[in-house]
Amino acid sequence: MSKSPANYRPETRLVHSGTLRSQYGETSEALFLTQGYVYSSAEECEARFKGEDPGFIYSRYSNPTIAMFERRMIELEGAEAARSAATGMAAVTTAILAPLKAGDHVVASRALFGSCLYVIQDLLPRYGIETTLVDGANLDEWQRAVKPNTKTFFLESPTNPTLDVLDIPSIAEIAHKGGARLVVDNVFATPIWQSPLALGADVVVYSATKHIDGQGRCLGGIILSSEAFIAEHIHNFMRQTGPSISPFNAWVLLKGLETLGVRVRAQTDTAARIADVLASHPKIARLIYPGREDHPQAALVRKQMRGGSTLVGFEVKGGKAAAFRVLNELKLAKISNNLGDAKSLVTHPATTTHQRLKPEDRAALGISEGFIRFSAGLEHADDLIEDLTAALEKA
Ligand SMILES: Cc1ncc(COP(=O)(O)O)c(C=O)c1O
Structure with missing residues (x-):
């Protein structure tokens, strides 16, 4: 019986997971530099829009090259689903903002990359979302920050730039007891050294601009989580608001994953x-x-x-x-x-x-x-x- 790529070791998944070969049987993943798709009939087009036909509709929603990048990341990270974004900050902002509404509360570690801190400290409060910053290494501070309206915990580990390491399993437990989800920015650890979902986190985000490209070429980001979280909170938000990645950048990142x-x-x-x-x-x-x-x-x-x-x-x-x-x-x-x-x-x-x-x-x-x-x-x-x-x- 042949193994599914998800059952191979990470090194093998980095090279093979998610590859979709076209009718030409190309060795290297194809770059589908297309905005849209054509349909063989009006009925097929209708079925695609109703979600009854699984094909592609428009590259703001999905694209074969982007789908390959997302599938390879899903199998590497051990997630159920993913959506990639134009930049790491588009992924962070979407992962935090998309599931929330005015009146919700977010708790985050104070040691954050400057733009992540801006989202938590400046942006969310403008839309009526309360935020509390804590010393991420102090579990009592996370616990004390929980309120009845707390929906999301957010942290980076190791932190940028002082490389503090936060206790992901214990912080996930506090979040879950309080009815909140834990979102982890795993940029500094990379998927090679740390798997936050296996440690209890609910959502992982990356700036793929960093190690995933790793050769200074393009920006990108990705959100990985359960099927339910991506379907309920992320997919429609990204589809309608449009922080989508370009197929070209997704192709560069897909090839970056191989090494x-x-x-x-x-x-x-x-x-x-x-x-x-x-x-x-x-x-x-x-x-x-x-x-x-x-x-x-x-x-x-x-x-x-x-x-x-x-x-x-x-x-x-x-x-x-x-x-x-x-x-x-x-x-x-x-x-x-x-x-x-x-x-x-x-x-x-x-x-x-x-x-x-x-x-x-x-x-x-x-x-x-x-x-x-x-x-x-x-x-x-x-x-x-x-x-x-x-x-x-x-x-
Ligand atoms: C920890 C961390 N998160 C997010 C980002 C944002 O990524 P991007 O520059 O791809 O938007 C960066 C770096 O810029 C980062 O260091």
């Missing part, structure tokens, strides 16, 4: 080597790397993640001036606000991704002026270490 496992493993090995070198470096005041025993939540990392991270966080002694000197001295790693790329990228969160925050809020999150986020790429680890240590000499 995701290899890339994430290599980038994680490199990040771990960089972390080990920085841990004892005299110019470094603080090092954070999920995967090292000195990570504040090392036991939790072992429990809920299968590997460390492609990212390393560190604080350079001497504040912003020293951090800027390091960034400007680096020859190989490039200054950027992106992450998860084949090229190593360095970010100064205080002046970029998190500059919108008040200084005291940044300080509370551990984003000091000397803090740098290093996203390890696919270069040789020794070249990156030589580049970093030479730059640190100048700090």
